[in-house]
Amino acid sequence: MSTKIAHFALLGGSLLASACLTPETTTTSDTDASSGATDPTAAPTSSATATDSGGETDGTSGGGMEATTGAIDPNGDDEILFQKALALYNAADYAGADPLFQQLYTTYPMSARRDNSGYLHGRCLYALVDYAGAGTAFQTVITDYPKSVWVDESQYFWGRALFRLLTYPTALTHFDASLTADPAGTYADNAYYYGGRTKFELADYPGAETVLASFETKYPGSSYADNAAYYLGRARFAKGDAAGAKIALMHVFDFADSIYINDATYYLGRSEYSLGALPAALMWFKDVVSKFPGGVFEDNALYYEVRIYVDQVDCPAAVTVLTDLQKRFPGGTYTVKAQDYALAGGC
Numbered sequence: 302m303s304t305k306i307a308h309f310a311l312l313g314g315s316l317l318a319s320a321c322l323t324p325e326t327t328t329t330s331d332t333d334a335s336s337g338a339t340d341p342t343a344a345p346t347s348s349a350t351a352t353d354s355g356g357e358t359d360g361t362s363g364g365g366m367e368a369t370t371g372a373i374d375p376n377g378d379d380e381i382l383f384q385k386a387l388a389l390y391n392a393a394d395y396a397g398a399d400p401l402f403q404q405l406y407t408t409y410p411m412s413a414r415r416d417n418s419g420y421l422h423g424r425c426l427y428a429l430v431d432y433a434g435a436g437t438a439f440q441t442v443i444t445d446y447p448k449s450v451w452v453d454e455s456q457y458f459w460g461r462a463l464f465r466l467l468t469y470p471t472a473l474t475h476f477d478a479s480l481t482a483d484p485a486g487t488y489a490d491n492a493y494y495y496g497g498r499t500k501f502e503l504a505d506y507p508g509a510e511t512v513l514a515s516f517e518t519k520y521p522g523s524s525y526a527d528n529a530a531y532y533l534g535r536a537r538f539a540k541g542d543a544a545g546a547k548i549a550l551m552h553v554f555d556f557a558d559s560i561y562i563n564d565a566t567y568y569l570g571r572s573e574y575s576l577g578a579l580p581a582a583l584m585w586f587k588d589v590v591s592k593f594p595g596g597v598f599e600d601n602a603l604y605y606e607v608r609i610y611v612d613q614v615d616c617p618a619a620v621t622v623l624t625d626l627q628k629r630f631p632g633g634t635y636t637v638k639a640q641d642y643a644l645a646g647g648c
Contacts, residue, residue: 372413379405379412390421399425416442420451423458432462453483457492464499473499490520494529501532501539509536527559538568543575563589567598570605583609600626604635604642611646619648 374380386401402422406415423438439459443452460475476499479492486492497512513536516529523529534549546568553565570585582605589602603626610619623639630636 379409383414395425395428416446416449420455427458432465435462453479453486457488469499469502490523494525501536506536506540527553527556531561543572546572563593563596579609600630600633600635604639607639608642611648616648619643
């Protein structure tokens with residue numbers, strides 16, 4: 302265990318970011334233009350907005366570690382300033398901490414904490430949703446301190462900032478650079494996952510599958526395992542492998558508190574529908590509606606219930622669900638789609 306990681310553990314941070322705290326926003330733009338049970342398995346346009354969660358717990362790292370550019374004087378003005386800034390940072394007062402980190406970087410060019418301060422300046426800006434500014438801060442640290450122990454984390458959060466800005470190709474290079482800088486770094490599992498996740502957002506589904514399918518082997522016990530399983534399922538579904546998607550999506554249920562269980566349930570329905578297994582698909586879509594009321598896929602699931610009943614030539618059931626959909630989502634995209642599908646199917 303590196304000194305950086307050892308101290309991070311003492312700070313009480315989690316070495317592996319939790320995937321089960323704050324859900325990632327999922328768009329309901331799940332466009333499907335098919336007209337029968339053998340739908341073309343087209344995934345939704347996956348990135349009308351970035352589906353990254355700014356609230357994922359990436360932990361608090363930095364501060365209190367060994368000097369990287371010289372000796373630390375515990376009574377030095379720079380060290381006192383650093384500890385003051387760090388206390389604010391650890392208390393999540395990023396607006397208060399950031400000017401102090403910047404002050405240290407500017408005022409004490411020979412400080413042993415300068416690279417650490419530059420990195421935490423970037424982390425503050427990231428937390429404050431200034432992703433462009435965060436990228437500039439991380440770039441400065443990497444340029445000024447190419448051998449710093451904070452390079453891998455700076456590369457990772459630079460990538461995360463670019464991911465939030467939808468700049469996926471460039472983000473991918475920084476996730477790779479983070480792993481190159483330290484293959485066993487604090488955020489190595491995160492960086493590897495986001496490499497696969499970014500490929501998914503770029504519609505490189507085979508590339509995403511390759512990365513995400515190997516995730517748990519490379520990082521056993523990572524709290525990003527459920528994320529990886531879900532997006533592995535999504536990648537397989539998008540490339541037309543509904544049977545393989547089912548295997549990955551079912552694995553999500555092995556993580557009882559995963560934020561992706563709702564989404565996995567919906568895509569299990571989509572996978573079964575694509576395979577022509579209408580009763581199984583109907584079961585999953587009903588679960589979406591009953592178990593996750595108000596969820597992002599509720600209208601989608603009701604729409605597919607209508608489709609299934611129409612496909613089964615059960616017009617009374619189709620009309621019942623359609624009426625419910627119309628009441629819950631009057632004028633909604635999926636309400637209109639369901640109306641059109643029922644009408645085209647003779648219901």
